[in-house]
Amino acid sequence: MATPIGEEMYRWAGDLFPICRSITGHGVRQTLRYFQKILPELTICEVPSGTPAFDWTVPDEWNIRDAYVMDDQGVKVIDFNQNNVHVVGYSTPVDSVMTLEELAPYLHSLPHLPEAIPYLTSYYRPRWGFCLSHRARQELKPGRYRVVIDSTLAPGSLTYGELILPGREEREILLSTYTCHPSLANDNLSGPIVTTALAQELAARFDRRYTYRIVYIPETIGSLVYLSRHLDQMKRTTLAGFVLTCVGDDRSYSFLPSRMGNTLADRVAGHVLKHRAPGYATYSFLDRGSDERQYCSVGIDLPVVSLMRTMYGVFPEYHTSLDNLSLISPSGLGGAYQAILSCLDLLEENYTYRMTCPGEPQLGKRGLYPTLSTRENSAIVRNLSNVMAYADGDHDLIALAERTEVFAEELLPVVKSLFSAGLLKKVD
């Protein structure tokens, strides 16, 4: 289903797709500045190379201007300007002439996906290399080739974005996405785009119960850097968190739980998906592959999950040039946006209630109940009755909804009318 926000997000994707991002470098800055135009409060932070982050160190900054492999006729048979996936991420500079045979160890292709250019990186061991489709590779003729990678790998900084939207409560909801992939759409340009749309919606709200911490980081090193700077506070205040990735295609909805699978984030995402996307795919934490590896790690233990469309590693185009703008869509992005927004909205309303009087109250005298008893009981009556039965101070709204087997969004008007009538009170 196409929505205005879905269309808008897809336009952003078109603007941002061509930029060559990596875990550091100008592509990341350019991307964050684009989002800053949408979210003026977004702060762009720079962390110098060499800064320690737990067991890690911020690497040198990588920038690339051009790269190609040119045959002896002057034809660029591989050209970074055609597709930035052609260069192994973090490739060291090279300018050399070599035979095809000498070049072979530096070429990467996928025989089982002959049209796809694979996406590869080598952040922590100096290398260089080119990626190309297997079909193109097979067309390379023996001979001598000029091989150029005009890149710089030198001290600089790691760049991340941060946006804090204060709420009435100090407790926080974390949205985390990564910005380190070059021209790849579902994994993961969709992530920062949906994150930005959600941030825009949240920022526009007059009243927020929770504080929102929204971060745009390079995967792994970025979350470690960010956590190393904010861990004490985040452990104290984080109520639930979401890693936003692979939120752009139309094929499915997917859920990756937290490490132990029992946090509020797990509960809200599971509840929303059950009712909004029945048939969604549910994975194990053993299938994890993004920053929940850090957020849920031992000693960090934040309540973080991923609610996705088709998950990384699962779709055939994953980490190849086939994960392009044709793979994602306005409705794919919009569906993910709506599902995650449902989670946030539900968290905002997720109070724990308790009935204020023993026994069922008399709803009739308050106009809350039909006075003529018939065999037919409406959903309203059932929800009223069930909320009253289980609002015992132990069930929060999500638990009430799970217990009574309806979507929390359906229960909410009933809860609000009972609360307004003084029949429910909030408990901590």
Add this chain to the structure above:
Amino acid sequence: MATPIGEEMYRWAGDLFPICRSITGHGVRQTLRYFQKILPELTICEVPSGTPAFDWTVPDEWNIRDAYVMDDQGVKVIDFNQNNVHVVGYSTPVDSVMTLEELAPYLHSLPHLPEAIPYLTSYYRPRWGFCLSHRARQELKPGRYRVVIDSTLAPGSLTYGELILPGREEREILLSTYTCHPSLANDNLSGPIVTTALAQELAARFDRRYTYRIVYIPETIGSLVYLSRHLDQMKRTTLAGFVLTCVGDDRSYSFLPSRMGNTLADRVAGHVLKHRAPGYATYSFLDRGSDERQYCSVGIDLPVVSLMRTMYGVFPEYHTSLDNLSLISPSGLGGAYQAILSCLDLLEENYTYRMTCPGEPQLGKRGLYPTLSTRENSAIVRNLSNVMAYADGDHDLIALAERTEVFAEELLPVVKSLFSAGLLKKVD
């Protein structure tokens, strides 16, 4: 299977069926006085109209003498004296002449069950109305009708019955049934009838471990009135409770658990039904519909379940004139009586035991065990061995039986022989 008690209960049903009961009024008093002849200790209590009960107030008392709709030929086309279900319960008085068109909004019938007169009430909003079969309704001819309901709705009292049978322990078992339905058999004349038969049996016992609290109340308002007067004591002493309703037909056994489904009442009823009525229907508390709504409500939280034959709302004749004496039977009533009595008997014997010596005792020297070992192990030997294995001070008799996968009634002789031999002691 017909039993003398089943036949006797069915005779009581024949006597009581024609009386027009409601949540207040002479029909209730007449019914309770009938039971008082069987249970002389039964106390009949009157609670004045206007008395508060938690969020509720005892309503005015309703009595009805006659009601009919008469055509211009003087024929009563609807006649309360034919079936008291014809009048909407708590109808205000009316004496008027109106056209069929004017009368239509006051007539209620069921197109999908054209032979059935529906049963309707309007306790808390003043209304009047007639119920009739859809077939009869379709035969009404246009014209003018005399419409009479000779009823009184005026300050009076709510009537309930209470019987306390003291036991060796202060802890109580609650039997609760309702007396507010007019000529309807399974739901719920069967309830007070089976309750009375059980009370008669319990009253005749020389020795009772537990105290029995047996109440006959109008549904909802009656349980609220009763609870508002006895809540502190009942919360302190109630060990297990049963709402008796729909205990008259032969089609099935049904179980409705308590709110959280984990009380002693749940355990005993589940165990008895599993062994006495395999294939019984088990419902969720979400399917509830009687006084467990009050007993299990937040702030009251008593351990109350319903063990039924075919449950209200489930059988097609529910709340219509088809729920009549032909729907219930001596064997239906007798089967429910026996199942609930099994629960009570099991509760009386439900001690927690612990072995008095480490290791298995030598049963042979006590004559409790065959001395010749063979491949064949009798059920006695298996039960002896299993009781000894699990009588650890954590398993009560029901838990022992569940753990060892036999009916507690089968285990009881073995438990008693080990106890007599000094090999088991009771623990709290």
Add this chain to the structure above:
Amino acid sequence: MATPIGEEMYRWAGDLFPICRSITGHGVRQTLRYFQKILPELTICEVPSGTPAFDWTVPDEWNIRDAYVMDDQGVKVIDFNQNNVHVVGYSTPVDSVMTLEELAPYLHSLPHLPEAIPYLTSYYRPRWGFCLSHRARQELKPGRYRVVIDSTLAPGSLTYGELILPGREEREILLSTYTCHPSLANDNLSGPIVTTALAQELAARFDRRYTYRIVYIPETIGSLVYLSRHLDQMKRTTLAGFVLTCVGDDRSYSFLPSRMGNTLADRVAGHVLKHRAPGYATYSFLDRGSDERQYCSVGIDLPVVSLMRTMYGVFPEYHTSLDNLSLISPSGLGGAYQAILSCLDLLEENYTYRMTCPGEPQLGKRGLYPTLSTRENSAIVRNLSNVMAYADGDHDLIALAERTEVFAEELLPVVKSLFSAGLLKKVD
């Protein structure tokens, strides 16, 4: 699969099979002295008749020299020297001449297994009797028979073997087997044989984490006698225990859990069987039949399970002369040996680990991780990542393996490399 240790165990079985063992007597001593040649540290203990053990008393010692039933032609139609199962265990002496009719009550056979001699005993009530195949019984001709049992039932002692192999820790692993069956192979000559092979392997180890308590006892009375002497210490120190029985055939693997099914012994045996013997049969404690009856009894409550090949009572030859050397095999014995040794080895390595730094450590700089990211993730990488995710100080090695769905033996090299790198620490 034939192994040298399997072949050796089968040779021991050939030596020991003909000996007539019972719960007391020279056959037990002879058997234990045989094992003492393999395990010089094995202590043989004697407990006098009449010694109390909890609710029991050590019975008189039984020895038998000869027994037969001879027809009037001087032909021994039943002969103890042909098969010691022919005599009911603990038969009192007899020397008499009687008709076949008079003899009949003393003869035991199995009509449904006409070739099998049943195995019967009568330890605690004085009796005598002969067991024979039903086929042989039917060939007996009317006439007079000389009936001789040259046995002694007199004060003596109960004999058991004990071997303590000290470890670095005081905490103990118990191996318990029984030595009271005459010429019966799977149940249970296989038990002491596999126990002896395991003890030989453990005794040869330079370094043991845990102390091993290895006992050879007569079933029931032996475990009670042993427990009555060592209960306080064993309750304090026993970490896990195994009753070794029915560990000789090739047909299946079987698991009998402890009383509550939740001990470390249950966990290790379940894990090993799941990975080493998928499709193994799992029983309930309700199916128990050996010394776990005492070890797991109320007041003793040791964490003891049985990991078996085909369980007692389940195989058709059970407790008959058909349970002979042809039923067991080198591979049957060897498979059980290996499975139980896997349990012991896993227990020795079953530490609880916790990551030493927050976030995932950088494995690349330590040479523990490939530096080139590709779509293909090896099992090593997955195990590294999963161990790091769940080494939270709550998961021991078995729990880590269960959680990450691999056999603990596969996880161990990864755990050791992370531990060596200082990334894991052991916690209690």
